[in-house]
Amino acid sequence: MKTFVEWIKNALLEVQEYLRLVSQVGRALVSRPFYGRDVVQQLDLIGVGSLTVVLLTGLFTGMVLALQSGMTLDQFGARSIVGRLVSATMVKELGPVLTALMVTGRVGSGIAAELGSMVVTDQIAALRALGTDPIRKLVLPRVIAGTVMVPVLTVVSNGVGMLGGMIISVTQLRVAASIYWSNVVDGLYMADIWMGLIKPVVLGFALVSIGCHVGLRTKGGTQGVGRATTNAVVTGSVAVLVLDFLITKLLISVLY
């Protein structure tokens, strides 16, 4: 019982500290100094650096989606509308979630490991000693980059996913490319586009801020850095899935 109470207390403490970090990021966003060069550097590291993994994920997801849905649609003689299914699924759900999960694995873990190493080697303390606020210098640029680049990567992933779906539709399902693309456009409504753009903004912010929070709370030397990296991926991934559900529910009630 005592262990359970301790666990609850620790969980609440983590949530409190996370919210405190988020509020500090908010304050840093609207006050000086602002480290613009670090923002550009992080946009490159998070955005361009994640492009390969996101392209591959999007491509193969679109391809497998076309394959699987083609088989199911065949049962109803509706193979020609496979494009509608691929586009709606990619834009509304799989594009944002899979991109966020891939970025969590690549970027969230990297941020936690980098900041965690800086904590255990006193580099964060050295930053503060040199008169630099680590939130402004390290956290804010990463959060901005994550919030901006995850939606961009999601759009790229969606596009490549639809392209992958087309390749399978044409080569395996024998659906003409023109019919496929016509269905892709028909299957999308403005509400879907909004959902596909709003979700990754929230997910990008969450996964990067969680990586920063876990990294800055690292304790216990190099072993602690390993733990922090694992925690960042696990917590970030779970947060992505939970937030995806909550945002979907909210947006359905607002947009549709």
Add this chain to the structure above:
Amino acid sequence: MTVPIDTPRASEAPGPTAPREDTSPDGPPLVDGEVPVIAFDRVTLAFDDNVVLQDISFTLLPGRMKVFLGASGSGKSTILRLVLGLLRPDAGRIWVLGERVDVMPEADLMAVRSQVGMIFQDGALFDSLTVRENVGYRLFQEGDVPEDEADARVDEVLGFVGLSAFADRMPSALSGGQRRRVAIARAMAARPRMLLYDEPTTGLDPITAMTVDQEIVKVRDLEGASGLLVTHQLRDAFFVATHEAVRGPDQAVQFVPASAERLARTEFVMLKQGGIAFEGTVDALRRTEDAYLRAFLS
């Protein structure tokens, strides 16, 4: 709250921390009419049930150095972190350069920290920056110094610690001793009024440790910066206390036995079980009859 202070360098009044002449409710206590650069007043700090510091009081006058000795876990490094406001005390008051840092908001502390340099135990150099970028960090990132002036200052301090040839290397390509010297260069680049050394020679071989000791003496005597040195390396502590750096006729730096006046400007503080067990000059420490101190010194 700001207590205006002038910046006198070492005065003619040597000796152990003098008793307080005045303690105003807002300002730091005056010692021999001087405003100390650091003043601790009954500072207590505990981590959970572990009391690290208990009612610690001391002062550091401008241009002086205090060497903190003590066993591992005696709270030596904690004192440096309290000075910089990286930790907050549970009780007591701390003034640094006339400012109450124990109650100061983090944003305001940046101004105080900009006048203090700290050398962390393992250097704490930024892995992703070159030696030049590390040394000039404060000038390039936080200051409004023109770039050519900042570059010139970086070259100057790298020359001071004898590492000009290493400016473009990454910290991972340096030896332990070189990393500590770069850390000293980084701390002094922005011409701080005070330097804090956290175990700067721990883990170094005696010859490399000596080069670091010499840098500490040079910064104190040639740059005139006040300092707190935390160490449990007695040989290094005594070297710093008993030597002074002077420039020879050819401007080369020489290390000679300290004059009586210089000797008195460096004091030792021995921490034991969260309190101060001894405070005084090197001669007083050598003469002590305290059994714990004798055991520590042996």
